[in-house]
Amino acid sequence: MSETAYDPQNIFGKILRGEVPCHKVYEDAHVIAFMDVMPQADGHTLVVPKVPSRNLLDADPVVLGHLTAAVQKVARAAKAAFSADGVAVYQYNEAAAGQTVFHLHVHVLPRHDGVAPRRHAGGMADQKMLAEHAERIRAALQG
Template sequence: MADARYDPDNIFAKILRGEIPCHRVYEDAHTLAFMDVMPQGEGHTLVIPKAPARGLLDADPASLAALTASVQRVAQAVKTAFKADGLTVFQFNEPAGGQTVFHLHVHVVPRREGVPLKRHEGGMADNTVLAEHAARIRAVLEGQG
């Protein structure tokens, strides 16, 4: 069985500390949302808690509540920004559950009828495209006040 402790050197912890750049979409006192660099669809966004948590089962309930509120807010903006027919929202726990970055995170992917998700290992997206996608989502969020 894998070591199930939180690793403070995971990539999302480094993003939170500003050691690795990201295309930020939304931030509040408890959460951060940014573009997935290996998107499964146009507008694929990640929402993470700022509090350390390996996954859903070890997250502090208050942090989890703040994360859920941010996921809802960001998901509404993503759907609007990309004129999506719907959304796929998912969260993985531990390697057997498909988790590859061991900091709690929620994927928000805008969807269109008949368009399948791309593979997550499909390679890094172009930074210019990610920046433009992040700007579209931020514009919707700023309009929500």
């Protein structure tokens, strides 16, 4: 268990409550997936459970099951939408491991051979580009 309590004022909590907009890719009863505003690769998507969890260490195993199924679905769509050679899936737990938003989330990055990911703190991406990338993934999810 995490020694620090979940803070509902984190950015993902605000997105889940509709207080902050996002470029949504996928949503079901358990998760929401949306474009990362500081993408490390074109199509960089975040998959977030709707149930408040600080990270993997304090999440209910049932929540993790729903999250994992959604990550797989989004990863397949992102890979197809960006004609990627592969997909990187990252998940960080606590600051020492690189977690910066303390609401459980999984990064899905379409990857191309020989192309290094960009820096995550490289600045906010163009909103029009994020909207276009989200549309490509939504189209791939539709089949």
